[in-house]
Amino acid sequence: MMEMAMLSVEEALERVLAYVPVLEPEEKPILEAQGQVLAEDIVAGFDIPRWPNSAMDGYAVRAADIRGASGESPRRLSVIGEVPAGRPADFQVGPGQAARIFTGAPIPAGADAVVPFELTDEMQNGRARRDEVLVFKELPPGANIRAAGEDVRAGTVVLRRGQVLGPAQLALLAAVGRPRVRVIRRPTVAVVATGNELVPPGEALGPGQLYDCNSYGVGAMVRRDGGIPWLLGIAPDDYEALAARLRTAMAADLVITTAGVSVGHFDLVKEVLAELGEVRFWSIRMKPGKPLAFGELIQRRPDGAVRRVPHLGLPGNPVSALVTYELFGRPAVLKLMGRTDFSRPVIEAVAAEDIPGDRRRVYARVIVRRRPDGGYVARLTGPQGSGILTSMALANGLAVVPEDSPGIRAGETVRVILLEWPDNEGVEWSQR
Template sequence: MSDGAPEQRQFLRAVSREEALARLRAAFVPAPLGVETVALETALGRVLADDVAAAVDVPGFDRANVDGFAVRAADTEDAAEDAPVQLALNAELLTPGIVPGVEVAPGTATPIATGGMLPRGADAVVMLEHSDRAGAGVAVTRPAAPGAFVTHAGADIARGESVLFAGQPLGSREIGLLAATGTGEVPVWRRPRVAILSTGDELLAPGEPPRDGGVYDSNGHILAAAVREHGGEPWALGIVRDDEAALQAAIEQALAADMVLLSGGTSKGEGDIAHRVAGHWDDPGIVVHGVAVKPGKPLCLAVTRGRPVVLLPGFPTSAIFTFQEFVAPVLRAMAGRREAMRSRRRATLPLALPSELGRAEYHMVGLLPDASGGLAAYPIPKGSGAVSTFSRADGFIVAGERSRGLAAGSEVTVYCLDEAQELPDVVAVGSHCVGLDRMLARLRREGYAVRSLHVGSLGGVEAARRGDCDVAGVHLLDPETDTYNRPWLPDGVRLLPGYRRRQGICYRADDERLAGLAGTALQTRLRADEALVMVNRNAGSGTRVLVDRLLGDWQPPGWGVQPASHNAVAAAVAQGRADWGVTIAPVAAAYGLAFDPLRDEHYDFLVPESRWDRPAVARFRALLEDEAMREELANVGMRVDGESGE
């Protein structure tokens, strides 16, 4: 290695997930941290630390369940519609909260409201509907059995009965139960205090203005929310720069908490310093550095001063995934909670997933209803560095350490991230477009549940062919016929004309090499100047088909850089990593780029015939004729004209 080059050290030996958890639990045995008493009105979400027994009966007295008359059942046994029994009325009305003062003697009745206390002598209640008032008396038209419409004292909860047990999380139902027994304060386990640090010179706090090379700190916020979800109390200590002394001081402060979480700095590169700070501890210090899982290999687990310290990877999906797998079980035990049990769903994998031997790979997936009435598990096509991967996933599937991958069509087990999963009314799979986003947002405002997965135009064609979606957004140009989308239409799928988007070449307006050029002159300059670097598009996208047609056999500098979105192309040009690329007009405008049109492309929708007349799909189709929707699409650079393909 040359002098001055940053040194890339290797990981310590990566261990399996099971061994990593075993090592952590051997060094730190998680247990509840102590009891505190809180007022009932603040107990929501807490965990009971002791059994709670009822101090009173519920109800505390015999009470009426209906509006009517408190009677002696024996007085009504001969009552009938055509031969009512006449009873004299006592001179009191028993509404809730009134203590009876008059005994119900034979041949009498007392008016009583729902919830009223049953008076002495009465053993039943006659409903108003089974009686007629007659002056100072009442005519009973139906017999009442003993105990009719009466709830006896303690029938719901008996004094001394255990109503809740230690370890029970307190939700709204449990709060109501405690209130019904007169409990004003409850013993709960203390919430573990979890210090959270984000490390890295590149990090910005949300709300700060963006800067080149800057990344907003999402990890700190998602980890704080996840800590709350699992029963902890987050202590956000903010961002620490890549300075070993500063990080050492921040960790020293953080060790006042019950647990410490850091994100970033866990790898063994020259700029990763968190593991070096932890490497000084020997009580026992680092117990695991490197786990044979993907995402999350750089995970570092340590214990010092009797506290777990977890160094999570900096990539967002890696950070939250390793938190859920390795930190959440420990945190829940410290909070007095049981380990969460994930629900599982069986699904079909529509796409092949390659896997690397030697470590377990966890693939985030979205669950969609398929044509057979089952579920399809679509991989979320973004890596561990993507913020959206975890938030858009319904669950994950696992390719084991000895697996070379999962074949298309495989039956897989999906480990769900949430217990409650909203079933979508409209599923959109295919190429992403801000116009489609606006249409789905409109449906959402109208009360429809929507779901979208961005897998590219060809992925959308395949999803429509399989019947795994309601609509597939596509913009595929057939070079032979110069036609969009229609030549790609599978059997059993209909084409819904969408809208047009203008594709063109974008470049920086202040680039003197290209300023003022357009059309053939611009393209000639791009081919003539080898210093001009392009940014390509990914194979399978509609734009890539157009780019390939534009380039022919020419592969200019930058051809191998193939991001998967219009925005990525525009960002590369705007930031100077490339000089030109092909994108759509509204995206070029959003990044302040010059734009030279190539052609209008058709962004249409493929709809399986079996789903064409579904109410939600019919509403989606109708939106393309809605004037307000058309105006909204026009505002983001889309033009609806009802034509398709040609």
Template sequence: MTHASSDFARFVSLEEAQAAVRSALPQPATEWVAPEAAFGRRLAQALPAQVAHPSATESSLDGIAAREADTLAAAAGSPVTLQVVGESRAGEPYAGEVNAGECVRIYTGAPLPPGTDAICPVEQLEFASDGGSVRLLTPARPQDVRHFGDDFAPGDELLPAGARLTPARVALAVAGGHDRLPVLRRWRVALLSTGDEVRAPGTALKPGEVYDSNRYGLHGLLLECGAEVLDLGHAPDDVDELAARLSAVGGADLLLTSGGVSMGRYDFMRDLLIERGEVTFWKIRLRPGGPTLLGRWNGLSVLGLPGNPVSSLVVFELLVRPALTGQGLRVTRLRAGAPFGTAGQKTAFWRGELRGSEVVPYPKQSSGVLRSLSDARVLVRVGPGQPVAAGDEVEVLWLD
């Protein structure tokens, strides 16, 4: 299908580009996985507790369980003596009821016997040699009792939909009674780098050639976002070869390419999608990363990233990561320790270094200086025509 230039948007805003990339992805599917397979995944729906935690009123430490009223007079110089009538431990609670003047030896996590309401820690106890009685050097404390359902009760929401399953959250889900977890299916992202000048690492370079750093940087970012990567390797600057490689992609939700989308004579990815595919937008009012292109090839969404390494990785952070993770940009505000200029009518994201509690520009802002993304901690957002002076607050996007 051939498209005239008026058939697609040019010079869209960052917000328009973000919305378009989100819309280009299909509706996420749900799958149920075992807890050990859930780490790093995102919940497809809110997760309610199926049981209470604690499942009984229990002790938070080792000691004795007693009636608080029986122990209030206890002190190091005038201990209170109680009769020990049994013990309660996790998995084997005390079966009887504790009366006035009595106590039960108890261990962390063990249920409190009926009749008791407080715990005295073992460090404040002196047991008789036969174990039949104990002297308390301090009063028993109700604060050391964990009550039934203190953490959560059946029906309480443990985690919201969309929550990323960290180890602590997986542990919480299991404690709440779940042996299978509903998670979003991993996005399947195909990755293709292009360019006649691009070479695989480990080969000798001729003048003007570069190693395929974009492919490896983007691969790592995709894994960081929890995506399944279909690595298509590298393709030369040839329209027919690119068409064949795109047509061979199967089972992907998105094809991510780097290179070939700018204004040059040999930017064949741009030509291929404009002349024989579909284009949603070409160019963003953004620096770095302006030549980015979004389109479709035989029904597959294709996001063409610029070939300059900084541009490629920055656009990923701004467009791809939010779309794949369902999360907004990781932003905060810091004070500028030096001026940040504008990029005309474009939104600029300058690499920034931290100096104490302030942020200053990285010395080299060229989109070909890949070292800047390795050294910088943040990207500093500067709006169109809105230069930042030293001392101003700026919005920053964290890179680590």
């Protein structure tokens, strides 16, 4: 295999995204589409609200009839009817008249304002008569009335192709009468752990063995990001066995392996990838995570069609696997789903202690907390070895130390990629 230059993080990510496609759309019930990307523009077929309606429980009145009303000089109106939500009024409000009305109910003809119950004698104890009402405050025309089309006008594009559907967007789809919607489908991501030393959790450990944690950490991150993890278990450090496992994995939209991408005798992933497809790069100037392979598995079908499946070969050390997934796997999964923004929030924090540097860019695992003045402070989660999984389990951010830097000194400012927004509750510096 030819030697490849070590890439910067930005160069590597650019190559990954260049070879990862956007998947085809599918139609789904709206509640099942949460977190997915719209594949169509949504146009409202009618005004929302469809008619003027009440924003309050109260009385529909003519504003002219309550001009000058006050607590000392209330206006007395005749109550001619009631308008509940979901039923239009079959009467008209004339001079000196009012109609009891409830939130969302259509405004009856003749009325141009709604007086809340709280501004009438409705709430007074012992009131038994309902044929009259006293109004204690003047209100202008249009008060407490939602105009037709106030929210959405018929013909308006309410949601655009490319938007991510959250709860508010799903509610809007329902409001315009859409029970189903076209979205970019979720990717299936095959996850294969490699290594003779690995054992599935729950089985007895033999000498020199350890539990496979990468499949579950990476699989959980895939699910977090909206993908469908397909755990294919553990592949031994055997060329033919690994090749067979990757051929199975080609049924997925993205293949992720862990371990087997360094330069050891048993590191076979790059060789198998070169046989089954093409290697695009396999080394990055970052710590942790220098050995990372990316390429395409090529599936040639009997009909002559060729299908290319992106393959991301993550390092085997657990922290390296999780950090490199965060920086490269997450953007790949999001792009497959049609997302265009792959960024995490980045803040500046004060380093609470020295953060060592390296010739490569360092992504140090840190706990970020808010300070009383509104700023942030970041402290290492503990020892930063790439096999120390607790350093990642305690982290809510990755502190970025530039290449060829001596490091960040305590008290200096450091850029932090936030994995979660800081929450001071339950996070103690002593958890190290």
